[in-house]
Amino acid sequence: MSLLVLSNISKSFGPVNVLHHANMSVDAGEVVGLVGDNGAGKSTLMKIITGIYKADAGDITLDGQSILHLDPGERRAMGIEMIYQDLALAKQQDVASNIFLGREPVKSFLGIIPGMVDKRTMDRKAQEMIDRLGANLPAINRPVGTFSGGQQQTIAIARALTFDPRVVIMDEPTAALAVREVQSVLDLIRQLKKQGIAVILISHRLNDVLSVTDRIVVLRHGRTEANLTTSQTTMTKVVSAIVGGDDMEAAAAHESAG
Amino acid sequence: MSPQPNAVTKPGLWRRAQIKSEERLHVRLESLLVLIGLGVIMSFLSPYFLSVSNFLNILLATSTIGVLAIAATFVLGSGGLDLSLGSVMGLSGVAGAFVAVNLGLPSALGVAAGIGAGAAAGYINGKLVTRAFVPAFIVTLGMMGLARGLALVISDGRVIYGLPSALLYLGQGRPFGIPMPVIIFFTVVLITHYILAFTRFGRYTLAIGDNENAARTAGIDVATHRVILYTLSGGLAGLAGMLFMARINSGDPTAGISYELTAITAAIIGGTNLFGGRGSILGAVIGALIMGVLQNGLNLLAVQSYYQIMAIGAVLIFAVFIDQYQIRKAADT
Ligand SMILES: Nc1ncnc2c1ncn2[C@@H]1O[C@H](COP(=O)(O)OP(=O)(O)OP(=O)(O)O)[C@@H](O)[C@H]1O
Ligand SMILES: [Mg+2]
Numbered sequence: 001m002s003l004l005v006l007s008n009i010s011k012s013f014g015p016v017n018v019l020h021h022a023n024m025s026v027d028a029g030e031v032v033g034l035v036g037d038n039g040a041g042k043s044t045l046m047k048i049i050t051g052i053y054k055a056d057a058g059d060i061t062l063d064g065q066s067i068l069h070l071d072p073g074e075r076r077a078m079g080i081e082m083i084y085q086d087l088a089l090a091k092q093q094d095v096a097s098n099i100f101l102g103r104e105p106v107k108s109f110l111g112i113i114p115g116m117v118d119k120r121t122m123d124r125k126a127q128e129m130i131d132r133l134g135a136n137l138p139a140i141n142r143p144v145g146t147f148s149g150g151q152q153q154t155i156a157i158a159r160a161l162t163f164d165p166r167v168v169i170m171d172e173p174t175a176a177l178a179v180r181e182v183q184s185v186l187d188l189i190r191q192l193k194k195q196g197i198a199v200i201l202i203s204h205r206l207n208d209v210l211s212v213t214d215r216i217v218v219l220r221h222g223r224t225e226a227n228l229t230t231s232q233t234t235m236t237k238v239v240s241a242i243v244g245g246d247d248m249e250a251a252a253a254h255e256s257a258g
Numbered sequence: 259m260s261p262q263p264n265a266v267t268k269p270g271l272w273r274r275a276q277i278k279s280e281e282r283l284h285v286r287l288e289s290l291l292v293l294i295g296l297g298v299i300m301s302f303l304s305p306y307f308l309s310v311s312n313f314l315n316i317l318l319a320t321s322t323i324g325v326l327a328i329a330a331t332f333v334l335g336s337g338g339l340d341l342s343l344g345s346v347m348g349l350s351g352v353a354g355a356f357v358a359v360n361l362g363l364p365s366a367l368g369v370a371a372g373i374g375a376g377a378a379a380g381y382i383n384g385k386l387v388t389r390a391f392v393p394a395f396i397v398t399l400g401m402m403g404l405a406r407g408l409a410l411v412i413s414d415g416r417v418i419y420g421l422p423s424a425l426l427y428l429g430q431g432r433p434f435g436i437p438m439p440v441i442i443f444f445t446v447v448l449i450t451h452y453i454l455a456f457t458r459f460g461r462y463t464l465a466i467g468d469n470e471n472a473a474r475t476a477g478i479d480v481a482t483h484r485v486i487l488y489t490l491s492g493g494l495a496g497l498a499g500m501l502f503m504a505r506i507n508s509g510d511p512t513a514g515i516s517y518e519l520t521a522i523t524a525a526i527i528g529g530t531n532l533f534g535g536r537g538s539i540l541g542a543v544i545g546a547l548i549m550g551v552l553q554n555g556l557n558l559l560a561v562q563s564y565y566q567i568m569a570i571g572a573v574l575i576f577a578v579f580i581d582q583y584q585i586r587k588a589a590d591t
Binding site: 075097146 | 468
């Protein structure tokens with residue numbers, strides 16, 4: 001039984017049908033790539049998992065239990081974390097505030113007044129997490145918006161990993177990263193896999209996807225077009241599933257060359 | 259050694275003081291300097307300015323605006339806007355006086371009615387903004403008219419005189435020589451500062467104003483939080499209405515006209531971001547004191563009140579200009 005299962009997910013925004021009976025699953029310790037053209041519905045499908053969007057039809061189960069009735073906070077508490085394509089960071093708040101947003105540790109002030117956020121503990125743990133990721137931030141007590149795009153991406157990654165996740169969804173986590181940082185994210189994914197964490201990776205860099213995943217799910221116009229075992233597939237097959245048909249030869253040649 | 263792009267240059271003394279004050283007290287040092295500078299100027303211009311009784315006067319006059327500025331700070335900090343503060347304050351004063359005078363009910367019920375009316379108006383604002391998706395600007399502009407009109411309806415367009423003595427004490431009592439409104443104001447400051455700066459509720463408020471989407475992905479119930487904030491804002495406007503009513507010894511349906519202008523100005527001078535994500539209660543207090551000193555000074559110099567309203571409007575535009583200028587400068591470098 002898979003850890004996380006999406007079955008027959010459909011979703012439309014007003015008149016626009018974005019997802020049609022999409023299916024996919026991921027196991028503990030498995031890395032699944034989710035690929036597809038721009039607008040194929042990848043981000044939408046993932047936001048349905050985290051509860052930001054509601055599916056019109058279909059079911060989502062974690063450990064065989066439906067999680068549809070849970071709100072985003074409760075799904076997070078069950079160990080579903082996501083690194084959003086737009087990062088979803090509060091730019092005027094500092095690093096620890098972002099990493100701990102919604103889950104701040106609290107203590108009591110002077111031992112009597114409850115509910116004081118324990119900022120010192122937050123800062124310490126945030127620094128530990130940043131160090132563990134081998135990231136290079138000048139200081140963590142600065143507004144997140146003052147960091148570079150790549151540094152912000154690291155902060156979003158740190159947020160997803162701080163609370164012992166079971167499933168980590170990464171929507172284009174390497175889009176803003178330099179070559180070396182891309183490699184460290186790929187290494188990180190392998191590390192998560194070893195720890196038994198399920199990873200869903202969305203990326204347009206097919207070489208990365210082929211090198212790090214166990215399976216590749218292809219989404220095309222909101223339908224699951226293919227579900228390929230990475231060790232038994234090729235770039236050409238993936239690309240042809242993405243573009244679907246006609247000019248696949250040319251597109252595949254282009255991808256391999258690039 | 260060549261400087262790296264990200265190398266941390268050691269900040270100067272002024273910059274360090276700025277950072278410390280922002281981290282520890284959540285106060286912008288510049289606003290404090292403006293307040294002190296204004297005080298120095300006033301004490302040169304008027305021999306009456308520097309006296310204990312005048313200071314208490316300023317605090318007394320500031321307590322109403324200060325409470326409204328705190329309300330404005332919460333709402334603006336969350337990326338919202340409450341233009342109905344002044345009208346709701348007027349409605350609350352009338353509601354409180356109506357219950358205590360016309361209905362002859364106990365003073366405590368009058369206070370409850372006043373604050374309750376404010377909170378109810380705020381709750382309606384919040385529901386309309388979050389559930390009916392009407393922009394806050396329009397909702398609270400509409401509420402500005404609704405609340406003012408209702409105040410006039412309840413009071414039949416007349417001022418309600420003759421408050422019971424228990425209510426009067428709220429505005430005119432002086433335990434230990436300190437005016438009651440000032441004591442209540444400081445109590446509210448302590449509580450709300452704690453909430454905004456140190457609790458989850460406060461962090462969520464600023465996070466929502468910063469990036470609503472980020473707050474949502476973090477599992478925060480944004481709509482409910484906003485409703486609570488608008489209700490809090492209305493309740494605080496109600497409290498301001500009670501303080502004002504008790505101070506002038508009457509429920510005046512025209513009380514608080516254009517006070518939202520002063521309150522929002524005070525909040526922004528105090529470092530609250532007009533577009534949300536940043537806000538400080540102590541900053542708002544300093545902002546309110548700046549407005550209080552300004553008005554007090556203009557009063558001592560016998561400047562007509564029409565000019566005072568103009569001065570407040572100009573200060574608001576100037577404060578936002580400075581804020582935006584600094585943001586653009588920070589983005590450039
Ligand atoms: N909130 C929304 N309202 C209306 N339409 C939306 C919304 N979010 C997404 N869509 C539409 O749904 C479709 C799928 O979008 P989605 O972001 O899921 O694509 P994607 O596969 O992640 O693309 P990309 O590779 O560009 O990130 C697009 O046509 C998009 O315009
Ligand atoms: Mg996307």
